[in-house]
Amino acid sequence: MSHYYFLPHQRIDDMLSALKSDGYKCVAPRYHDGSIGYDDLNKSSELPWGYHDAQAPGHYEVTKTEHKHAFGFTLPTTSVKPMLFKAKENVWKVARNDEGKLAFEPIVEFEKIAVFGVRPCDLRGIEIQDRVFMENSYNDVRYVKRRENQFLIAMNCTKSHSNCFCTALGDSPFADKGFDLAMTELNDEGFVVEVGSEKGRVLLDTLNLAAASGGQAQAALSRIEAAAEAQTKTLPPIKEVEAKLMANLEHPQWDDIASRCLSCGSCTQVCPTCFCHTERDEPNVLGTETNHTREWDSCFSIDHSYTHGDTYREDTKYRYRQWLTHKFSTWRDQFRTKGCVGCGRCVTWCPVKIDVVDEINAICK
Amino acid sequence: MSAHDKLLGLAARPKVAVHKFSSCDGCQLAFINDAVSLLELSTLVDIVHFAEAGPLDEFAEVDLAIIEGSVNTKHDIHRLEMIREKAKYVLCIGACAITGGIQALRNYQDEKGLLSWQEGVYPQRTDVIIAEDLPTAKPISAYVPVDFEIPGCPITSIQLVSAVRAILFGVEPEKNVDSVCVSCKHAGITCVMVAKGEPCLGPVTANGCEALCPSLGRGCYGCFGASKYANIKALKQQFRDMGLTEQQITHKFQFINSQDAGLQGE
Structure with a gap:
């Protein structure tokens, strides 16, 4: 049996329900007012179906097509960073009581978040920030809590935009680690799914998905390879x-x-x-x-x-x-x-x- | 002298006055809009003059004079000098007080041009601008020394209350030095220049407004004045690349803060 599974488009909502019953808030790229960025996701119909993006230096443009895919765009405008390391937050507060003494109160806010659709470069971004905030002599308690309560569903690239350059750095638009589940979208059909953690396996078991066919798994790999080949930027080693x-x-x-x-x-x-x-x-x-x-x-x-x-x-x-x-x-x-x-x-x-x-x-x- | 040394002499319960020169009153409203903070503040200071809110004693001796508006008349100069003489510290609030504001656009006009503006604004001939009055609208600092400034058109309640709180602590109010771009990115606002082709002054404008206009899909108007180290030349070149004419570019920069030294450049 293949170690790839297949999630038809019609069953995305089942996956979202399973995540919700595990207590996760689901977040995914969504279209809003000319751009695609992360937002709360309640149902699969809210995904950016048919949307494509074009990017160039200082240029970003989104167009709607009739294609039946949810991840036909390249990258959301923001990475996963703001969910882990917030743009602004209170870290502690201090008050002076009637006797003049200072009372400090740490503030650590976090929630269980499942991110449906993380591009491989953004997964590597998380890996790099883990090194900064968790695997360092300095540990950020907020970041650690949020990472522990995060469920990551990677979405391999099937397209590159003209500013993409992961291949120039020796990487590829393929998620090789750091995810709970990794998926590759096949047009008009659904996703080839791979398990990356125990958490991911448990979730997938509840969905009782069929194995992906050899043809589907091969098609997924070809699509990722095509995305890699579409990148034109180069750098020295x-x-x-x-x-x-x-x-x-x-x-x-x-x-x-x-x-x-x-x-x-x-x-x-x-x-x-x-x-x-x-x-x-x-x-x-x-x-x-x-x-x-x-x-x-x-x-x-x-x-x-x-x-x-x-x-x-x-x-x-x-x-x-x-x-x-x-x-x-x-x-x-x-x-x-x-x-x-x-x-x-x-x-x-x-x-x-x-x-x-x-x-x-x-x-x- | 550092702000800290300068503020060492601040009274335990300072007297505060709020003055208005040529302006729309919008910056004083930053106080009134946040009535709870204003009431709390009134337990810490004595507000002796604030025409918009009630108390009137224009030339009382005060610790802190908060000034809104620009100087447009000879009478303004006289009144300003009196206020400065009676105040230990002067805090200027808003674009008018700091750069002359939108009315400083008159500085680019000769008498004839000004008259045609007047005819365009008022339905009948008025003596709103008297011949003996000043030919320019200028900031407070053009006539008297200023201790502290908070920019904006209008300023926000948070800015104003934080500034007064800082002065009460004996420290200089925090300055906004980063660009509006930083506020946009913090708020997750998609760049209007990159994604919508809107010419935007955000990259050279000081933040503090929480990127109000870009959050509504519009380019920044530069209400908070220049950010520190604004590269005006590079932004003007970008506007040219976007197809703006030289006149359109001039109009972009000659608006709320036309006299701001930080917004000048080729």
């Missing part, structure tokens, strides 16, 4: 990129980038691996208690490099250099992994079309 970026810290290209870069921070905010954050206090009017918040920060923010009285990266040139060299070089020293997954969001969502792959190639030439 990653080890070479890592070495050359650090050997070219005064390359004239950094000035060229700085003349075009808005330093708006969009690239870092859409990145599935960026983890920088800042903390603030939000006191009440009376000044008797305060919420201590944590929110995403960016190395493009001028305050980010302000350290005991001085701003170290005053010029955009140094902020961009910090971002690129961290993501594509010093990340490995810090976490022993790559810092980029090749999703291409930083290229798509750069308002002035700066393409990270082109910039790396210009510097590593």
